[in-house]
Amino acid sequence: MNLSATVPVSWFLILSALLFTIGVVGVLVRRNALVIFMSIELMLNAANLAFVAFARDLQSLDGQVFVFFVMTVAAAEVAIGLAIIVNVFRLKETVYVDEINLLKG
């Protein structure tokens, strides 16, 4: 391993892919709605990391501006989603997604 001053950009992309995969597995494996939300945040952050890595690679700041927008959307999504989860908890006394089957009839 060379301890040079630069890190290859593909390392950042591999890290982003790993983080995204962990987020996907979290969504698929867990059944607590809050942890599923956290896994979605992990996936959004993986996308952000890929944006920043490519922005650095292409010497362009547009990717970082996009990350700014993604963060805004993530904040809005978390606020709405947590409000929905609180409401569902009031109704069903649970946050487990496989016990929330109101639409099943």
Place this chain on the structure above:
Amino acid sequence: MTLLFLAFAALLIGCALMVILHRSPVTSALFLVLTFCSLAGIYLLLQAEFLAMVQVIVYAGAIMVLFLFVIMYLNLKRDVEDGMPHVLRRYVGWAIGALLLVEGALYFGKHWALGASLPEPAPEVGNTAAIGQLLYSRYLFPFEITSVLLIVAILGAVLIGRGRVAPVTPREGGQP
């Protein structure tokens, strides 16, 4: 810098795994804070100082406080994760994750050979100033749309979070 990257990456992956593996939602949320902080460190390595600060302030600050507030408000216990369907789903979930990872590895191996190094940093006016100029010139319209989105999110959160119970019993104040 390579050592720094490896340290941050190991912290990032380890904490992200703890987020999805730990049974207690509070612990998951606290590990998520650590994940966001190490990601901010990686942003610093990529010379995105503004985004690193925003990451710490918005994600590790605001969003995680919201998460922790909701977790403590709902007073959740440790997750009960047993039973045959859940074990089956866990195996299927990890299998799909491994499949995704292998797919990504194949794609990476074909298109992105390891070794393309980052070019030397271009001296600029500073990351924050440059982003601000870009945000207020080329991306002005999306920026304004973002404010509309935030207004809608605020209204939606208030309306949904209020619930359907309209008559609130007046609570006698003056409790010390």
